[in-house]
Amino acid sequence: MAKYLAKRIFYLILTLFIVITVTFFLMKLLPGTPLTNQAKLSKSQIALIYQQYGLDKPVWQQYLLYLAGAVKGNFGTSFQFSDQPVSYLLSSRIGPSLQIGLQAMIVGVIVGIIIGAFGAMKQNTWVDTTTTVVSILGISIPSFVLAVLLQYYLGLKLGWFPIAEWGGFIYTVLPTLALGATPLAESARFVRTEMVDVLSSDYIELAKAKGLSRMGVIYHHALRNSLIPLITIVGPLAVNIMTGSMVVENIFSIPGIGEQFVKSVLTNDYPTIMGLTIIYSFMLCVVLLITDILYGIVDPRIRLTGKAN
Amino acid sequence: MDNEKDILEVRNLQVNFKTYAGDVKAIRNVSFDLRKGETLAIVGESGSGKSVTTRTIMGLNASNADITSGSIVYKGQDLLKKSEKEMQAIRGQDIAEIFQDPMTSLDPTMKIGRQIAEPLMVHKGMKKEKALAQALEMMKLVGITDAENRINDYPHQFSGGMRQRIVIAIALINYPEVLIADEPTTALDVTIQSQILHLMKELQDKISTSIIFITHDLGVVAGMADRVAVMYAGKIVEYGTVDEIFYNPKHPYTWGLLSSMPTLDSSGDSLPSIPGTPPDLLDPPTGDAFAARNAYALKIDTEQEPPFFKVSDTHYAATWLLHPDAPKVTPPAQIVERQEKYATMQKAWLKTQQSTTPVEEEEEQQ
Numbered sequence: 001m002a003k004y005l006a007k008r009i010f011y012l013i014l015t016l017f018i019v020i021t022v023t024f025f026l027m028k029l030l031p032g033t034p035l036t037n038q039a040k041l042s043k044s045q046i047a048l049i050y051q052q053y054g055l056d057k058p059v060w061q062q063y064l065l066y067l068a069g070a071v072k073g074n075f076g077t078s079f080q081f082s083d084q085p086v087s088y089l090l091s092s093r094i095g096p097s098l099q100i101g102l103q104a105m106i107v108g109v110i111v112g113i114i115i116g117a118f119g120a121m122k123q124n125t126w127v128d129t130t131t132t133v134v135s136i137l138g139i140s141i142p143s144f145v146l147a148v149l150l151q152y153y154l155g156l157k158l159g160w161f162p163i164a165e166w167g168g169f170i171y172t173v174l175p176t177l178a179l180g181a182t183p184l185a186e187s188a189r190f191v192r193t194e195m196v197d198v199l200s201s202d203y204i205e206l207a208k209a210k211g212l213s214r215m216g217v218i219y220h221h222a223l224r225n226s227l228i229p230l231i232t233i234v235g236p237l238a239v240n241i242m243t244g245s246m247v248v249e250n251i252f253s254i255p256g257i258g259e260q261f262v263k264s265v266l267t268n269d270y271p272t273i274m275g276l277t278i279i280y281s282f283m284l285c286v287v288l289l290i291t292d293i294l295y296g297i298v299d300p301r302i303r304l305t306g307k308a309n
Numbered sequence: 310m311d312n313e314k315d316i317l318e319v320r321n322l323q324v325n326f327k328t329y330a331g332d333v334k335a336i337r338n339v340s341f342d343l344r345k346g347e348t349l350a351i352v353g354e355s356g357s358g359k360s361v362t363t364r365t366i367m368g369l370n371a372s373n374a375d376i377t378s379g380s381i382v383y384k385g386q387d388l389l390k391k392s393e394k395e396m397q398a399i400r401g402q403d404i405a406e407i408f409q410d411p412m413t414s415l416d417p418t419m420k421i422g423r424q425i426a427e428p429l430m431v432h433k434g435m436k437k438e439k440a441l442a443q444a445l446e447m448m449k450l451v452g453i454t455d456a457e458n459r460i461n462d463y464p465h466q467f468s469g470g471m472r473q474r475i476v477i478a479i480a481l482i483n484y485p486e487v488l489i490a491d492e493p494t495t496a497l498d499v500t501i502q503s504q505i506l507h508l509m510k511e512l513q514d515k516i517s518t519s520i521i522f523i524t525h526d527l528g529v530v531a532g533m534a535d536r537v538a539v540m541y542a543g544k545i546v547e548y549g550t551v552d553e554i555f556y557n558p559k560h561p562y563t564w565g566l567l568s569s570m571p572t573l574d575s576s577g578d579s580l581p582s583i584p585g586t587p588p589d590l591l592d593p594p595t596g597d598a599f600a601a602r603n604a605y606a607l608k609i610d611t612e613q614e615p616p617f618f619k620v621s622d623t624h625y626a627a628t629w630l631l632h633p634d635a636p637k638v639t640p641p642a643q644i645v646e647r648q649e650k651y652a653t654m655q656k657a658w659l660k661t662q663q664s665t666t667p668v669e670e671e672e673e674q675q
Contacts, residue, residue: 202414208369209408210428210479211401213394220427224418300418300463 008292012285019281020274024066027273028059034079034268053079066274075278076271080264086275090257094279096166097249097256101241103176108183109237113230115184116191117223123196131188138185143244147178147251164253175252179244183237187230195226228299231291238287242280316519317343317366317487322379324358324365332375334590335361337543339379343487348513348520350530350551352566353540356587359523362540363489365389366521367406368396383487401428405480409492411472415464422448422460425478432483447478450515452508470501477508484516491523506533527570531555536623539563542588542598549624556651558644559618559626561605568643581641597628605630605638 119131155163246258264272324336426440448456585602600610618631
């Protein structure tokens with residue numbers, strides 16, 4: 001296990017390096033500079049600022065300097081927010097993003113599993129049809145549309161939840177619902193299909209022949225086997241939530257990194273863009289690693305190490 | 310034939326399956342008894358209703374199954390009148406089942422010790438540790454080597470034969486009164502087959518259970534069963550002791566089954582087979598369902614269903630050929646040979662009536 005982890009961490013660093021490299025050069029290809037629309041500054045002033053931030057050097061030199069800094073944990077200072085270090089800027093903002101992302105993921109997947117399992121157990125009844133419709137809607141409605149609908153009906157009309165801003169759990173409910181719809185729908189669909197399959201398998205027949213009750217069969221045998229393939233989509237779902245959060249955070253004015261990302265791209269805030277890209281890639285790599293480890297825990301046939309047959 | 314020795318009595322069972330095309334009459338008036346401690350083999354080709362019969366006994370039919378008539382009496386109680394909850398208490402406790410394919414009938418994500426222990430925990434309310442200890446004993450009994458170390462292994466770590474032993478252990482852990490074995494060796498290699506059959510025979514003596522042995526393979530039946538029922542198109546067409554069915558068969562379908570089974574002394578280069586296919590049970594033919602494939606069919610076979618004719622106290626066959634007015638026909642050469650063998654066997658047996666062993670020995674020679 002330790003050997004496997006070491007290997008995976010090495011790959012994680014390698015992945016981050018490639019992501020940094022590609023993003024850095026792509027970002028430099030973007031038209032304009034951080035000072036493009038500053039009409040009040042004279043040419044010499046701009047040159048001075050460029051020099052101060054090292055933007056006058058050739059791109060490959062800037063890249064090497066950035067890498068050298070990043071290795072030491074120095075991710076530069078933001079251009080737009082009065083010279084705040086990127087690491088400080090992001091660490092103070094990652095909390096809300098993580099909270100909403102995790103809440104959306106947990107609520108979405110758990111409710112999705114329950115809905116999917118119910119659909120499979122009541123196959124070809126109105127319960128099943130309802131769950132299918134819910135999951136199709138959940139997949140096809142974009143999170144930002146849902147966000148606005150939730151704001152209007154649950155926030156404005158009914159007044160149950162605050163429409164926007166940040167401050168306490170009650171503020172997280174609407175963004176969590178908006179972001180959680182996709183993982184809910186995807187996992188409901190997945191679990192339903194898989195469980196219909198599992199319920200017709202021989203070992204379920206054997207479990208019934210043992211005299212287990214209907215719920216006993218579902219709980220002890222069907223559920224675990226239906227959940228294995230769900231792990232496969234946890235990675236893609238996490239990506240979905242990360243990208244979705246950029247827009248949703250904006251809609252709900254949540255001071256998270258998603259909102260930050262959009263702003264920094266619009267203003268060519270290079271160090272912030274880089275910092276955010278690294279954070280997103282890192283989170284994705286960790287999710288994938290957790291997924292692979294989970295696989296081994298849930299499915300004994302895919303144990304990472306130990307005795308193989 | 311209501312008998313105190315009977316542990317299970319199936320009477321006039323009829324099961325239909327509702328499909329979009331109409332009702333499939335899978336079981337058409339089937340009756341049989343299972344005596345205490347015996348092995349009853351139900352033989353027939355695919356689709357003859359063998360598995361539906363056992364599913365009906367277990368109460369595990371698909372939701373579109375419709376039991377239109379009949380009774381299944383176990384210990385004086387009709388299983389067909391029981392609720393799902395009551396059946397749950399019987400399944401795995403009084404009546405257990407061994408399934409056909411050991412590669413797919415074990416839960417891939419559960420340790421095998423737990424899988425064997427599960428019926429104990431469900432029916433006896435045993436704590437996990439105690440149940441596992443008993444599961445370990447059962448693993449040893451079914452011949453899993455190094456059981457102590459393997460109790461925490463998963464199914465994929467075992468071979469097919471070992472997995473079938475585990476399936477048998479699961480079925481026997483509660484010492485059931487009735488064991489249904491649905492083609493338990495079909496998915497196994499021939500060498501493993503005989504091991505598993507041997508094990509089942511051995512355990513039957515130890516646990517004193519009665520077995521319903523479902524198979525399409527008559528070769529397996531000879532060494533296993535006490536009595537045989539031959540099924541065709543959802544009906545039992547002939548039943549009797551294993552000797553009677555093997556050496557003195559009366560129904561043309563049984564003749565066909567026996568002739569298409571290769572024996573050591575079978576000659577010629579082609580293996581005989583029964584021509585045609587089983588009838589469509591959406592709309593079963595009137596009369597004898599086998600008539601269309603039967604070279605010995607009489608005119609009455611297509612008009613009226615044959616009743617059971619008595620051959621001996623234990624041997625009955627549903628064919629018009631046994632009617633006193635029926636023309637005498639000569640069965641296939643292979644069957645005649647068998648009948649002659651049976652006649653000499655009986656003579657030999659009559660001579661040495663004092664000792665009881667010869668019958669079993671001659672059975673082995675077959």
